[in-house]
Amino acid sequence: MKILVVEDDTSIASSVTEAIENLGWTAVHSETGQGALELLNSEAFDCVVLDLGLPDLDGGEVVRRTREHSQVPIVVASARPDESDRVLALELGADDYLVKPFGIRELIARLRAVHRRHSSSATDTADTSRYVVGALTVDTRTREVTLGEKGIELTPKEFDVLAYLASDPGTVFKRETLLSDVWDINWYGSTKTLDAHIASIRRKLGSHEWIESVRGVGFRLVNPA
Numbered sequence: 001m002k003i004l005v006v007e008d009d010t011s012i013a014s015s016v017t018e019a020i021e022n023l024g025w026t027a028v029h030s031e032t033g034q035g036a037l038e039l040l041n042s043e044a045f046d047c048v049v050l051d052l053g054l055p056d057l058d059g060g061e062v063v064r065r066t067r068e069h070s071q072v073p074i075v076v077a078s079a080r081p082d083e084s085d086r087v088l089a090l091e092l093g094a095d096d097y098l099v100k101p102f103g104i105r106e107l108i109a110r111l112r113a114v115h116r117r118h119s120s121s122a123t124d125t126a127d128t129s130r131y132v133v134g135a136l137t138v139d140t141r142t143r144e145v146t147l148g149e150k151g152i153e154l155t156p157k158e159f160d161v162l163a164y165l166a167s168d169p170g171t172v173f174k175r176e177t178l179l180s181d182v183w184d185i186n187w188y189g190s191t192k193t194l195d196a197h198i199a200s201i202r203r204k205l206g207s208h209e210w211i212e213s214v215r216g217v218g219f220r221l222v223n224p225a
Contacts, residue, residue, distance in 0.1 A: 001046035001115060002026040006036040006062065007077070008055050012100075016049060016077075019104045033057030037065055045072055047111050050094070052078040052085065060092050067093035071156055073114035077102060087196040093155045097193065113183065117160075131166035134223035136210065138166040152204050157182070161197050165211065165221035174218040 017027035052059030
């Protein structure tokens with residue numbers, strides 16, 4: 001894989017790039033957000049490791065601008081532990097979020113996981129499923145969501161979560177099942193990641209009633225009407 005490491009702390013960047021290269025992958029380093037955007041516009045990358053506290057642009061802005069033209073997997077690695085920062089990064093389109101300090105082995109596992117999911121999604125051209133739940137339509141072929149006549153813009157992972165729930169409306173999916181199937185069988189993160197995605201999907205659909213929480217179990221997609 002070819003990984004773009006966007007990090008202004010040279011010691012962290014050195015450790016991450018060395019670990020990547022030890023696996024036989026290619027690491028390209030940028031200390032600034034603008035430099036990262038220029039690289040993403042001119043070169044193809046398999047994944048991005050992105051710090052939020054960059055000297056020129058906030059990492060969230062880098063995610064937003066990247067998502068205007070690319071679905072490259074982005075793993076945010078930030079010293080910001082607040083849930084609000086995590087939620088914002090995921091809503092803007094990040095695929096995963098690590099809080100510093102983190103273990104290199106965990107970072108590598110996350111990179112492998114997001115790349116595997118992205119590759120699987122990109123090559124799954126045979127899936128022409130189209131789920132309709134009331135006024136909501138989820139098309140897994142075009143990866144489009146419409147509510148009535150209105151298009152709903154979701155991040156790649158938000159779409160995956162909604163499509164999974166829409167595959168069997170009314171069925172309660174356990175948190176562990178969602179995390180293992182939508183994220184990865186070897187998911188290492190907190191279930192708060194799932195909660196953040198569910199909250200964002202509800203907000204974009206305009207009502208929390210589309211996705212019901214079943215206390216102590218998980219979530220299900222229902223028709224509010």
